[in-house]
Amino acid sequence: MNEFDLIERYFAPLAGPEGLRLKDDTAVFLPKPGHDLLITTDSFVEGVHFPKAMYGADVAERLLRTNLSDIAAKAGKPLGYQLSVSMGADAMEQWIPAFAKGLQTTQDEYGCRLWGGDTTRTDGPAVFSITMIGEVAAESMVQRAGASIGDDIWVTGILGDAKLGCDLVTNQRIEPAPSGEYLFSFETAYWRPEPAFAYRRILKRFATSAADISDGIMADVAHISKLSESCAALNFDALPFSLGAETWAEAQDNPVQARKILASFGDDYGVVFTSKVESRQAIFDAARTAKLKLTLVGSMQTGKGSVCLDVDGQTMDWPQKGYLHK
């Protein structure tokens, strides 16, 4: 099957009307008046962003969800995406059907469609790139820039599962072996991170800045603080590690060090955001009403970069940086 046939058979059914059934090489789209468009790109390299020889549907879900996560962190709504696939000719034929299935599941869940892309051959590691287009009411995108000294720092959902899921997927094991329910949570967190669309109203109404957690929470809050010339100070004991991750950390020789590793690792794909102190109670209330897990983890202080504080308010050593390759 050549790639025109592969596109026709597996990708064309994913296309929205903007994609002209992928019969054209250009998508066309009439934007909604009074709305800004959001555009973001995330690429995956085989062997770097996911292990070699993984199931196509898993890779597709993870790739699409990481792009959706950027739109979610901006309080946006996803519309469509362009997909670039570079892989070996033989692999393509065997792999694309499952890959397309993973795209279908995910785009159905989040209400976006394939608009177009390109398919190329490489004899090296496969490379996938998605450019996602979303929308938001004009001038209401929550940016990385915008935090002020004194702002609260919040994190959505839980941390740590994705790192353990990555270890499981990459090395086939972690020590100690987790119980079945945690195992499932870890693998799910790695392959199917949950873009934080559920928090859209809260972000829209309260966030002064936001970033998705792709490089590790310490690195991602540093992106925010860099743009506000301040220091993101996180309270180590407030970080909302999952029960599974806590259980794993407690079983390590050095549980504090283990938690540091969890907090330095990317791929959690929740959102870290800042807000005015005056909004604190309203945010707690909004989260409770919407039954959303939202944790106050620190505040923007004078200084630069990001630090973690221990229970006594002292700066902790922080050996690891976030993923530089991302």
Place this chain on the structure above:
Amino acid sequence: MNEFDLIERYFAPLAGPEGLRLKDDTAVFLPKPGHDLLITTDSFVEGVHFPKAMYGADVAERLLRTNLSDIAAKAGKPLGYQLSVSMGADAMEQWIPAFAKGLQTTQDEYGCRLWGGDTTRTDGPAVFSITMIGEVAAESMVQRAGASIGDDIWVTGILGDAKLGCDLVTNQRIEPAPSGEYLFSFETAYWRPEPAFAYRRILKRFATSAADISDGIMADVAHISKLSESCAALNFDALPFSLGAETWAEAQDNPVQARKILASFGDDYGVVFTSKVESRQAIFDAARTAKLKLTLVGSMQTGKGSVCLDVDGQTMDWPQKGYLHK
């Protein structure tokens, strides 16, 4: 230099206001009311779409121009682009400065800006992908679909130079050695194909369908005919090969076969389009007034696919297909 530094130093200066100085991972853009957006993606793999170890500025120009070509074929205006770069860590540091320079030159020439993207590491061949966003007055995009039986087929500019440029770049030589002026034209056609924006008014006013010539004119007209359930019949002797390409073909053992090879090769990046027969004189006049090379090369007939006709109107054998990997 890590990639945050590379992005800051080399890519951030290319960013338009939509790109938020590349300090954010998402671009934001307020579309012009009453305009459709055009979105297209083209990817290059090192060793497939350009030879290994080429000068970064050349690769950048070719990559950006091929994407611009898609927008030009739709009668659109380019706005901005997302760039995905996957390459080796060492190569990145040495290669990106020239690559960024090539992007700068090209985006200045065509009036578009970098909006964002992603930078990743691979130990395999480099992969570059651009998603270009353009605009066009609402519902005025010229699509691949839209041709009718009886329509004229036109091609912009000249054909053949890019194939010889590719041979030169790939093999360092062609036989017979071209004279200096042709050599320059060949290499320019390969590295700096000219997106057909000069033809925008003609396309907008007259074209019933259009495609850029990326896969070889025979394959590209077949994309058009497939969507109109007709056959694109090209007159072989009408194909506007460049003087350099004609000179090369005439010096081959079989000049007809040589011209077939030229017409089967992609990368010319002109535009092939169809129009109503009634518009023929007006198109000739418009091209003459604008001093644009435009050639009537055939017509849409009953049947399917594409054929070349000889001077007697007989179907010629056509051994090669367009690039399938594109």
